[in-house]
Amino acid sequence: xxxxxxxxxxxxxxxxxxxxxxxxxxxxxxxxxxxxxxxxxxxxxxxxxxxxxxxxxxxxxxxxxxxxxxxxxxxxxxxxxxxxxxxxxxxxxxxxxxxxxxxxxxxxxxxxxxxxxxxxxxxxxxxxxxxxxxxxxxxxxxxxxxxxxxxxxxxxxxxxxxxxxxxxxxxxxxxxxxxxxxxxxxxxxxxxxxxxxxxxxxxxxxxxxxxxxxxxxxxxxxxxxxxxxxxxxxxxxxxxxxxxxxxxxxxxxxxxxxxxxxxxxxxxxxxxxxxxxxxxxxxxxxxxxxxxxx
Numbered sequence: 001x002x003x004x005x006x007x008x009x010x011x012x013x014x015x016x017x018x019x020x021x022x023x024x025x026x027x028x029x030x031x032x033x034x035x036x037x038x039x040x041x042x043x044x045x046x047x048x049x050x051x052x053x054x055x056x057x058x059x060x061x062x063x064x065x066x067x068x069x070x071x072x073x074x075x076x077x078x079x080x081x082x083x084x085x086x087x088x089x090x091x092x093x094x095x096x097x098x099x100x101x102x103x104x105x106x107x108x109x110x111x112x113x114x115x116x117x118x119x120x121x122x123x124x125x126x127x128x129x130x131x132x133x134x135x136x137x138x139x140x141x142x143x144x145x146x147x148x149x150x151x152x153x154x155x156x157x158x159x160x161x162x163x164x165x166x167x168x169x170x171x172x173x174x175x176x177x178x179x180x181x182x183x184x185x186x187x188x189x190x191x192x193x194x195x196x197x198x199x200x201x202x203x204x205x206x207x208x209x210x211x212x213x214x215x216x217x218x219x220x221x222x223x224x225x226x227x228x229x230x231x232x233x234x235x236x237x238x239x240x241x242x243x244x245x246x247x248x249x250x251x252x253x254x255x256x257x258x259x260x261x262x263x264x265x266x267x268x269x270x271x272x273x274x275x276x277x278x279x280x281x282x283x284x285x286x287x288x289x290x291x292x293x294x
Contacts, residue, residue, distance in 0.1 A: 037154055037184040041216070041268075041276040042073040046244030046251070047096030050191065050216065051077060052182065056152035062089040062180070062191055064100025071103055073275070084109040087148060089156075090128075091193030092177045093120040098128060105131045114148070117141045117166035118176040141166050142178060144208065153282065157181045159208045160199060174219070175199055181212060185282025190234055192218035192225070200230035213285065214238045214278065215265070221252020231263055238266050238285065238292060240278070245271040266292065 040051040044065030051074065052060040059078075064070045085108050091097055093115075102124055104110070113132060117139075132139055141164070148156040160179035170176050174194045182189040190212035195203075196219060203210055215236035218225035220243045239260050243251045252269065260267055268276045268287060279286045286292070 035281060037152075037182075037187070037280040037282070039182070039189060039214075039278040039280075040073070040077055041240050041242055041270060041278070042070060043270040043274045043276075044069045044073065044100065045096075046220065046247045046249070047100070048091065048193065048216075048220075048242045049073065049100055050242075052150070052154075052156075054150040054152040054154035054184075056150075058150045058152065058154070059085050060087040060089060060148070060150060060156065061085050061101070061104065063091050063097040063193070064088075064102070064104055066096040066099050068100060068103040070100035071107065074104070074108075083107075084111070086111040086150070088113045089178060089180065090115040091179075091191075092116065092173050093118070093122065093125040093128070094173065094194065095122060095124055097193070098122075098124050102128050102131065105135065105137070110135070110137050113137055113139045114142050114178065115139065116161050116176040116178055118161075118173060119167060119169040120173055144206070148180075154182070154184045157183065157209075159203060159210065160195065162199075162202055162206055172196070172198075179203065181210065184280050187214075187280040187282055187285065188212040189214040189216065189278070190236070191216045194219040194225075196222075196224040197227045197230070200225065200227055204230060204233055210234050212236055214240065217241045217252070217256065217260075219251075220247075220249070221256045221269075222249070223253035223255055226256045226259060228259055231259055231265075235263070236265055238268065238278070238287065240276055241267065241269045241271075243269055243271045247271075 038053045042049040047065040048063040049065040049070045050062040142158040146158045161176050165176040174196050177193040177195045180191045221241040241252050
C-alpha cells in the first residue's frame with residue numbers, strides 16, 4: 001500500500017513537471033515570436049516550400065516541395081503541440097511544389113486550400129484533390145485583388161492568376177501560377193512560385209502593385225524568369241532562390257544572378273545557405289539572424 005502511494009506521488013510530480021515545462025515552453029515560444037513576421041524558406045531540395053507565421057501565430061504554407069522532407073522541416077519549426085495549419089497555398093501543380101503538400105494534408109489539420117484550379121494530369125494532383133474531398137477541406141480559387149488576412153497585421157494579396165483557370169488545361173501550367181504579395185506594416189515579400197517572363201510582363205501591364213522588399217525569385221532562378229523590366233519594377237533589396245544542390249537543370253541561371261547583382265540585390269540561396277529564415281518587425285528584416293536594413 002505504501003509503495004502504491006509512493007508511486008502515485010512520483011507520477012503526480014512527473015505530470016506536474018511536464019505541465020510546468022509545457023507552459024514555460026509555450027511562454028518562451030510566444031515571446032520569441034511576438035511582433036515578428038517569420039518566413040521560412042525551407043531547404044527541401046529542388047522545389048519550393050515557404051512557411052509563414054504571423055505575429056499572432058497564424059500560419060500559411062506556400063507549396064510543399066518534392067517529397068516528405070517538408071514534414072521534418074515543419075516538425076523543427078512548429079511547436080510540438082501544433083498539428084494544424086491555417087492556409088495551404090499551391091502555386092501550381094508540379095511535383096516539386098505539390099508532393100510535399102499531399103503529405104502535409106495527410107498529417108495536419110488544414111483550414112483552407114488556395115489554388116488556381118487549373119487541370120493537370122500528374123497522378124499526385126488527383127491524389128491531392130481526393131484527399132481534400134476526403135478531409136472536407138475547403139478549396140478557394142483566388143481572384144486578383146483578393147486579400148488573405150492572416151491576422152496580426154499580416155496579409156497576402158493575390159496578384160495572379162490574371163484569369164479564371166478553373167477546369168482549364170493551359171498549355172503552360174506556369175501561366176496559371178498563384179502569385180502573392182505578403183505584407184507586414186511597411187515590409188513586403190513577393191512570392192512568384194514558378195512564374196515565367198510571360199506572366200511577369202502580364203503583371204507589369206495589369207496595374208497590380210509589385211514593388212517589394214523581398215523577391216522570392218521565380219522558377220528557381222531559371223533563365224525563363226526574372227526579366228530586367230520585371231526586376232526594375234519590383235526593385236527588391238533581397239532575393240531568395242529556392243534551389244537544390246547540384247540540380248540537373250543548372251539552376252540558378254548565371255544571367256539571373258548577374259541581373260540581380262547589377263541591381264544591387266542581396267541574394268540568399270537554399271543550395272548555399274540551407275534553410276533561410278526571414279523575419280520582419282514591420283520596418284526592417286533579419287535574415288538568418290543578420291539585420292538587413294531597408
